[in-house]
Amino acid sequence: MxxxxxxxxxxxxxxxxxxxxxxxxxxxxxxxxxxxxxxxxxxxxxxxxxxxxxxxxxxxxxxxxxxxxxxxxxxxxxxxxxxxxxxxxxxxxxxxxxxxxxxxxxxxxxxxxxxxxxxxxxxxxxxxxxxxxxxxxESGRAHLMEVLRRKVAADNLEGTGGVARSREDYVAELEAGGFMEVEGFPWSRDFWRSAEAYDxxxxxxxxxxxxxxxxxxxxxxxxxxxxxxxxxxxxxxxxxxxxxxxxxxxxxxxxxxxxxxxxxxxxxxxxxxxxx
CATH class of the missing domain: 3.40.50.1820 (Alpha/Beta hydrolase fold, catalytic domain)
Known part of the structure; x- marks a missing residue:
């Protein structure tokens, strides 16, 4: 060969x-x-x-x-x-x-x-x-929500996220325009919104x-x-x-x-x- x-x-x-x-x-x-x-x-x-x-x-x-x-x-x-x-x-x-x-x-x-x-x-x-x-x-938004679910689980299990928060809390933070660390990467509001209606x-x-x-x-x-x-x-x-x-x-x-x-x-x- x-x-x-x-x-x-x-x-x-x-x-x-x-x-x-x-x-x-x-x-x-x-x-x-x-x-x-x-x-x-x-x-x-x-x-x-x-x-x-x-x-x-x-x-x-x-x-x-x-x-x-x-x-x-x-x-x-x-x-x-x-x-x-x-x-x-x-x-x-x-x-x-x-x-x-x-x-x-x-x-x-x-x-x-x-x-x-x-x-x-x-x-x-x-x-x-x-x-x-x-x-x-099925869509970009569904995929990012799945990744956020893993973040919620990891943060709550390891105590790295401070007070326990839900996915909706993280979504609100992204929509407010801040950067968020997710699995080692900084997500922005523009990145989050680019997945909207991305079927x-x-x-x-x-x-x-x-x-x-x-x-x-x-x-x-x-x-x-x-x-x-x-x-x-x-x-x-x-x-x-x-x-x-x-x-x-x-x-x-x-x-x-x-x-x-x-x-x-x-x-x-x-x-x-x-x-x-």
Whole structure:
């Protein structure tokens, strides 16, 4: 088996820079996947799995581009200046990079958790050839409320928040315009409000591009979010983005399903290119 190449670098993004790692397929490249990862502490917990997933794709002839949103990870910028639309722009920069590096190769947007919300929005406006969503929240506001629930539990358990407060107390503080530390990141009112009315934007019925929503809780088919485009895979709990205790969960079925989807998008792209 040929050795995999992992090329790190920075992309200019206004006055900031986006850190990325390009996992290159060792032979012919069938497709390229832009990985839109989760937010904050979920990113840290999922980091090892996310890297393993990128390498899994590359080993199967599919390039993968991991990037850190501005204000997080190794990218520059201040988290407190960021909003969800800012991170959509980061994904567009990643798409442009892949198109330059792999001209003519079909590109798949793949998002996990918050990244799924962002990837779905970008897919609406960009000419990516496929969309793969792992465990997407129903909306940006629902996702941030879930994170705040974890903050309430942690603060009350550890006594770090002073007098016990509810999520509604934290929301009122954000709406008042102050900064709030949440899982190590300073949330601003602009960030909080950018998630308002930020619903999961699934492709329209007349969008003929391949797309898939994958639930990771093993739910029955009738409970899948997108009939005809949904799939359920049972992965170990606690989920890999909620804890770092399980460093190497068994995710073979999930990885194989995702790689097969990306390769299928690549096959469709090659077929369309041959006919044009």
């Amino acid at each position: 040929q050795a995999l190449t992992e090329a790190p670098g920075y992309l200019p993004q206004g006055e900031q820079s986006l850190y990325f790692v390009h996992h290159r397929a060792p032979g012919p490249c069938r497709a390229a996947v832009l990985l839109a990862g989760p937010l904050g502490l979920e990113r840290a917990h999922a980091y090892i799995v996310w890297t393993r997933w990128a390498r899994h794709l590359a080993a199967r002839g599919v390039d993968a581009l991991r990037l850190d949103y501005r204000g997080s990870g190794e990218s520059t910028g201040r988290f407190e200046d960021m909003t969800l639309p800012c991170w959509e722009a980061d994904l567009r920069a990643g798409l442009e990079y892949l198109r330059r590096e792999r001209p003519g190769v079909p590109v798949v947007l793949h998002g996990l958790r918050l990244g799924a919300l962002l990837a779905a929005r970008v897919f609406q406006e960009e000419k990516a050839e496929g969309l793969l969503l792992w465990d997407p929240p 999961l934007a699934l492709p329209a019925r007349d969008d003929g591009r391949p797309w898939r929503v994958v639930h990771l809780d093993g739910r029955p088919a009738e409970r899948c979010l997108a009939p005809g485009h949904g799939r359920s895979v049972r992965t170990p709990r606690p989920f890999f983005w909620t804890t770092s205790n399980r460093l190497l969960p068994e995710l073979g079925e999930l990885f194989d399903d995702g790689a097969s989807f990306a390769a299928g998008v690549g096959a469709v792209g090659v077929s369309q290119g041959a006919r044009s």
